[in-house]
Amino acid sequence: MTCEKRLEYRADIDYLRALAVVAVIGFHYDLPGFGGGFVGVDVFFVISGYVIARLIWSEIGAGSFSFVRFYERRARRLLPALYLMILSTGVVAWFVAPPDYYRMFFGSAVSALLFSSNIFFWLQTGYFDLPTVGKVLIHTWSLSVEEQFYFLFPVVTWLWSRLFAEPTSRRSLGLVVAGTVALCVLNELWIKQSASAAFYVA
Known part of the structure; x- marks a missing residue:
């Protein structure tokens, strides 16, 4: 499968982005039913993480990844x-x-x-x-x-x-899961110490 095929357009991702934007706008305008709309920002972060990870891993797998090209694309966008x-x-x-x-x-x-x-x-x-x-x-x-x-x-x-030559290996996935859990715990502890810092930085 080519890199271009793996990165074919995903309409569902754009739909999720639209829902996240609508949720945030509804929250800021105090629209009924949008009291938790601020989570749209978190949804957007997750989507961006998925899209960027998908792009980078596909290019690494194809042997075509370039830091210069990656940052140049982000800058133009x-x-x-x-x-x-x-x-x-x-x-x-x-x-x-x-x-x-x-x-x-x-x-x-x-x-x-x-x-x-x-x-x-x-x-x-x-x-x-x-x-x-x-x-x-x-x-x-x-x-x-x-x-x-x-x-x-x-x-x-x-x-x-x-x-890791094989990023989906048991050891690699185990470290990813452990790191994710550790970051979640750290974030919860940070919220208790300084909610503002956790909001803006974590």
Whole structure:
């Protein structure tokens, strides 16, 4: 089976993405029945993880994986829209935002460009604590988390493929399961210590 065949279009994934987006929008607009819509972000993360893992493993299996090509594709997909969004909101903020709020906006814009806005907002405030003008880029926290995943996961996956010639071997799957359980336990402990940190970082 060729790499292209394995990566044929999956309409069901796009349907799940659409449902996740609708859930998040419904939650933010306080629509009835969407009280738990924030989980749409988690659904989106899982979908992205699946798609990226599927892409990387198929290319590794075909002997065609390239870090440069992987990051170049991610940049073309995400950066133009991010730059346009920050530029347009920055122009509006320059004219309408009070100085203190504009300084907050500028800091969040820089952190978004550095894919660290999740850490920026974690250190600044809770998700719903900032005044509206000061948190126009707060949604970029999820993009930063996703980009951090894009930076780390290909490296980990490539190293894993070098350690395990057969990634579906019993030993490999056992380590994946053990690591997943350990991360879940760590996240639960983190939530008890600092829910805000767990929200933005974990």
